[in-house]
Ligand SMILES: Nc1ncnc2c1ncn2[C@@H]1O[C@H](COP(=O)(O)OP(=O)(O)OP(=O)(O)O)[C@@H](O)[C@H]1O
């Protein structure tokens with residue numbers, strides 16, 4: 303069992319993509335990792351080293367083919383699909399490089415999407431969603447659709463959406479990859495504030511300057527953690 307402080311504990315996690323015999327890909331080859339509550343972890347490494355595979359497993363979008371994963375103390379590595387998606391909906395917020403907003407929905411509706419998956423009554427959460435839109439500076443854009451927003455604004459909608467279920471942690475895969483440096487910085491500052499407010503953050507990036515904001519950086523290579531750097535002490 304993982305210690306109380308651990309939000310993520312993985313042990314011997316492997317991921318093999320079965321394509322048939324020799325063609326199988328071992329994307330993760332035995333990864334051990336503990337992430338404590340309130341910490342900010344960056345994952346770096348060359349293309350194909352397994353970063354997104356790892357983030358997908360941490361986010362319960364995929365399952366390891368071997369090894370164990372405890373999320374908030376609960377072993378999710380062998381959970382059936384319906385329970386896994388429930389755990390995902392309750393415990394995890396996602397931010398993706400390409401924002402992944404729904405084009406037909408307004409800003410407010412996009413923020414509400416995770417609530418729909420949880421079968422929540424949207425009316426009861428209306429004020430909460432407006433507050434989140436204000437938090438990310440889009441209170442005056444509630445009825446806009448994604449194509450009426452800049453890239454940075456779209457990513458801020460994604461940040462608000464990631465928060466709507468008050469998740470245990472936020473996972474971000476190259477959240478600033480499509481943004482110019484100034485807009486990217488605004489999103490990173492927003493992520494810093496979430497972490498300062500106690501949210502656990504795990505973020506994949508190719509950019510050293512982005513990784514420098516995290517408490518701790520792990521470098522992946524060929525499906526394993528190759529090295530680790532502590533930037534500053536995590537909160538206790
Ligand atoms: N669905 C899949 N089926 C088969 N192989 C896959 C699949 N997804 C990823 N892979 C392989 O697994 C390895 C790790 O991929 P992954 O996407 O995790 O890399 P990454 O570190 O995120 O790379 P990048 O920096 O380019 O995003 C790669 O060799 C990739 O080709």
Ligand SMILES: [Mg+2]
Pocket residue numbers: 353354355
């Ligand atoms: Mg990737």
